[in-house]
Amino acid sequence: MPDPYIPQEIEPKWQKKWEEDRLYRSVVDPSKPKHYALTMLPYPSGDLHIGHWYAMAPSDVRARFMRMRGYNVLFPMGFDAFGLPAENAAIAHGVHPYKWTMSNIERMRRQLKSMGAMFDWEREAITCLPGYYRWTQWFFRKMYDMGLAYRKRAPVDFCPKCNTTLAREQVVGEERVCERCGTPVIKKELEQWFWKITAYAEELxxxxxxxxxxxxxxxxxxxxxxxxxxxxxFRTERGDPLMxxxxxxxxxxxxxxxxxxxEHPLVDELTTPEHREAVEEYKYFAARQSEIDRLSTEKEKTGLFIGAYAVNPVxxxxxxxxxxxxxxxxxGTGAIMAVPAHDERDFEFALKFGLPVIPVIDRPDGAVRSFVRPGAVREGFAGALTEAGFSAQARDGGLAVSLSRETADRYIALVREYLEPGGWVEIVGGQWTFVFPDGVFSVDSLEGERRILERCRELNPALREKRTVAEMLWDVPFYRDVLFHTEYGTMINSGPLTGTPGDVAVQRTTEWLAERGVGEFAVNYRLRDWCISRQRYWGAPIPIVYCDRCGIVPVPYEDLPVILPTDAVIPPTGENALKYHEGFLHTTCPQCGGPATRETDTMDTFVCSSWYQYAYLSPYYKEGEPAHADSIPFDPEEAKYWLPVDVYTGGVEHATMHLIYTRFFTKVMRDMGLVDFDEPMIVLRNQGIILGADGEKMSKSRGNVVAPDDLVERYGADTVxxxxxxxxxxxxxxxxDPKxxxxxxRWLNRVWNLVLEPGSNGAGAQPASPKEIADLRRWTHRTIKRVTEDxxxxxxxxxxxxxxxxxxxxxxxxxxPVYGTEAWEEAIRTLLLLLAPCCPHIAEELWVRTGRPYSIHLQSWPEYDPALLVEEVVTLVVQVNGKVRARLEVPADISEGAAREAALAHPNVQRYVExxxxxxxxxxxxxxxxxxx
RNA sequence: GCCGGAGUGGCGGAACCGGCAGACGCGCGCGACUCAAAAUCGCGUGGGCUUGGCCCGUGUGGGUUCAACUCCCACCUCCGGCACCA
Structure with a gap:
């Protein structure tokens, strides 16, 4: 009997040995192809959870696999160590954020090591150390010099609980709550630092x-x-351009x-005196509204006429x-032209405030409807309609007629025949056409709309309250779904461009506008500039000072880092401790030498993590030496070899945050001349999320958290x-699933016994047949193929x-009898090699125990021989009319004729074919x- | 509302380019070992039936094909993202 499999003994043993031998140290080696595998760095919250393992362990497996395949693999690890929880811990437990963070890192590093991953710990980078954030600040300074960093007063999302501003993407959900703590955010007007990510929108x-x-x-x-x-x-009546x-x-x-x-700057100028009071009130309401909790967003549109008019240039x-x-x-420009006929929001607004609707795009579906009010036409109209082949239905006391573009004219002719002197009939489709006793009119302009409305009001006093034709038509339920549409279609009622087909309408109109100098082709993005200011202590200080004489002055490169004082006292309110730290606050102006104050905002932690893949190349590069404008924040030799990242793994939750920021950073770094590629990570793969056994998100309050430490203790890291x-x-x-x-x-135990326990048949007692050997080798090589590809x-x-x-x-x-043969040895050897990336400890232990040379992790990945995959005998599936009726063992290279013969000979096939x-x-x-x- | 992704046994999931649906594992059942239990090992395990065989079966309904989890059309459900973006 061999020793039992006790992972608790072998795992720490090998981890220690590998570390002593620096087995996973990655050094530049131009003779080998490189592979930079990266997995998202953790925030040092205290304990490694199963989600970290789920992200990192398979990533490690793949990194190890690449290494065995002959690549020189870099697989580093570090900590995203700035951030709010450290300050909250300081408030709750009186521990300084630095201490709290560093002791968490120590614990997590130990936990990470228990995973048995091939991390190169000599490249570890911790973002909260001055040697790291010096370069984070250096990037700020560079951005500032490039005109990519600017300060502006802006209403920003602010979390009252975290006491800081948030980036737009850190505000989540319909309730607009803080991503971190779930508190509803408020709007606050603050001077903030922004980075011009929008300058890269197109490239992104x-x-x-x-x-x-x-x-x-x-x-x-x-x-x-x-x-x-x-x-x-557009122009206002006074003549101001209004774009x-x-x-x-x-x-x-x-x-x-x-x-x-x-908030549009022209509002104050344009508002006429009689509207001023109401406008001021509305502006106040609008500004406040965003501050009030957005939970009560009733969808109803609000708005106000300011007394001024504009002139449509066309x-x-x-x-x-x-x-x-x-x-x-x-x-955009903070102003819109409202086209209620072809925009849902504008339509809603127009309907509520009685503004006219003029259709200018034909309906692509050609739908036309007409509702004939009782009394509008003579007796017999319905009969005549049916006779003429129109489909009409009695509805709300009238007649609902469904038409198409093609039949509309014939219908109008018929209506004219039957129209009562005091009546009218409207036809609503692409065009809104009204048949009056004295003529046919369309809603083709504001004037046309007015004229029609007046006639209708005159003919039917019940409509005297109606402010617009649209309002009148809205009251007829039959019309509701044809009153506006947003599709492209032939332009109508559009002056010289009437008749322009929908597929070229935008293009032609834009050209037409450009020729006349009233418009031009334009692009807009929803992406906003990145607000990087955080009113918090535990972050990288923004390297700016404010001087009474010189204004905003950036800290010189040589003076970086601006050290985050570690003796700051965190106020229990969560306010920024830097605001009360006299030693930090007061400084001299780098320009004039006069008294100046430091910027107390620190940078969003996403700034730190935007360039960490570069920091790993040479952590805390040139610490102690002064930096310059033309410094490089990492070792160029390392960079030239390792970059860019080949494979990046992590959660998809960073799709519009970290993953966009780091792309932005890389493009900026390229423009700084630091790198010569455009994208930071070539391949990205996202892992999913492990939920609790109850199917819910893991959380302490639910009590469904799975702790990796417990699992490692119980089963060993290889099993996990x-x-x-x-x-x-x-x-x-x-x-x-705990089971x-x-x-x-159990499987790893079987592997253990399979390799170490002698076979029962006594090796060589009876020679193995060539078929048995071939079958075993096929298994071996088939498995190599499958594992490699997967x-x-x-x-x-x-x-x-x-x-x-x-x-x-x-x-x-x-x-x-194959036991103990060469093919058997090949199989065992292959099994261990294929197992090595997945379960590195047991693979190493069995490898060494069976007398093979340490270390299995320095071996090459096995190759499969396609010739050995070929089977001599295959199972031929025989179907009759697509249903399986028999299975035959036949030679793999059987001809069609022979196969057919064999199939037809089978009794069960005969039953169906006979x-x-x-x-x-x-x-x-x-x-x-x-x-x- | 818009944009993605996913629906396969009791469960997690396999199935290459359209060619044996359910690999592998969990769970469950039976058996061996044991005084007994655990562990381990062996066998079985989609549903149904008139059980050496047959019928049904990959969210629903249609279609293409000799053949569909796989391709096409329509729909349903769940998950994720965005949401007055002109």
Missing amino acids: LDFSKIDWPERVVTMQTNWIGKSTGANVT VFTTRPDTLWGATFMVLAP NGERIPIWISDYVLMTY RGYLMFGWRWEQGGPW GIEGVH LENFEFNTVISALMEFTNALQRAKET GKEIRQVVYVPGKLINIVV
């Missing part, structure tokens, strides 16, 4: 150089939100009013100017790694199942034969 939309999950590409694309259209210059951005210049003739954001129409909070100052690979599709994740892990543990594709679950199947096959083979005509035989060589009768 280009994903052609990277292999990232479709999901992430889509999320980033939506986040950047590119819209193409035109900027069109709007629109994606639909083709609807310009349908603009019946304009809406400005309440048709000279005079249209009123309104303000409303549905127009945002932060997007194996189960994390085996249990789920890696990209998907799912609930934890599932037992299966992996590891390449991040399909970790099938890697383990292939190894399990192989183990089972070997267990069966062990009792046969007495029937064979219509077709489909033969898939070596696999299947389908007889169609």
